[in-house]
Amino acid sequence: MTIFTKIINKEIPADIVYESDSVLAFRDINPQAPIHILIIPKIAIPSAREIKGPEHAELLGEMIDAANKIAKEEGIFEDGFRLVFNAGTNGGQDVYHLHMHLLGGRKMKWPPG
Ligand code: DGP
Numbered sequence: 805m806t807i808f809t810k811i812i813n814k815e816i817p818a819d820i821v822y823e824s825d826s827v828l829a830f831r832d833i834n835p836q837a838p839i840h841i842l843i844i845p846k847i848a849i850p851s852a853r854e855i856k857g858p859e860h861a862e863l864l865g866e867m868i869d870a871a872n873k874i875a876k877e878e879g880i881f882e883d884g885f886r887l888v889f890n891a892g893t894n895g896g897q898d899v900y901h902l903h904m905h906l907l908g909g910r911k912m913k914w915p916p917g
Contacts, residue, residue, distance in 0.1 A: 805848070808901035812846050821877070826863060827870050829906075838909025839878045839885070843867050849902040852889040871906045880908035888916075 811818045811830060818830035821841055832840040845863050849855065855864065868887070875881040885908030890897040 806899050806901040808842075808844055808899055808903065809848060812844070822870050822874055824866065824870070827866050829870055829874055832905070836905075837907040837912075839880050839907065841874055841878075841906040843870050843874070843904045843906060845902055850900045851895075851897055851902060852891040855902070867904050871904065874906060875908060878908065884908070886912045 807816065810816045812828055820828065820830045822829035822843075826846055827843060828846060829841050829843040832842050845867065847863075849860070871885075871887055872881065875885050885906060888905040888907065889895075889902070890905070
């Protein structure tokens, strides 16, 4: 179990910006941009490496839909934003519950660090 399961179960607080039956989104505790939101499935998939297209396609679609909706609400949709999955050690993943970072409110750099 990770800290995100505790957030899903409302055992620890988070600044939740979106919730559905299968997806939760909340503000990152250590923001790397003016808008930094984590979008997670409520089921515990460890990382993007465990995603299987046929099984998880609908869930991934929901996560992107949520990101677009949140980006509109946060006023960053038109200017653009970045969606990131960190996977494993070299990907910089710290929490092993799948999460998509929604970053915006400033111009992102490329390549990423
Ligand atoms: P990653 O490095 O991709 O695994 O990103 C994990 C992110 O999760 C990191 O940006 C910080 C954030 N985070 C870790 N613990 C908590 C927490 O308890 N609450 C919130 N809101 N964010 C957290």
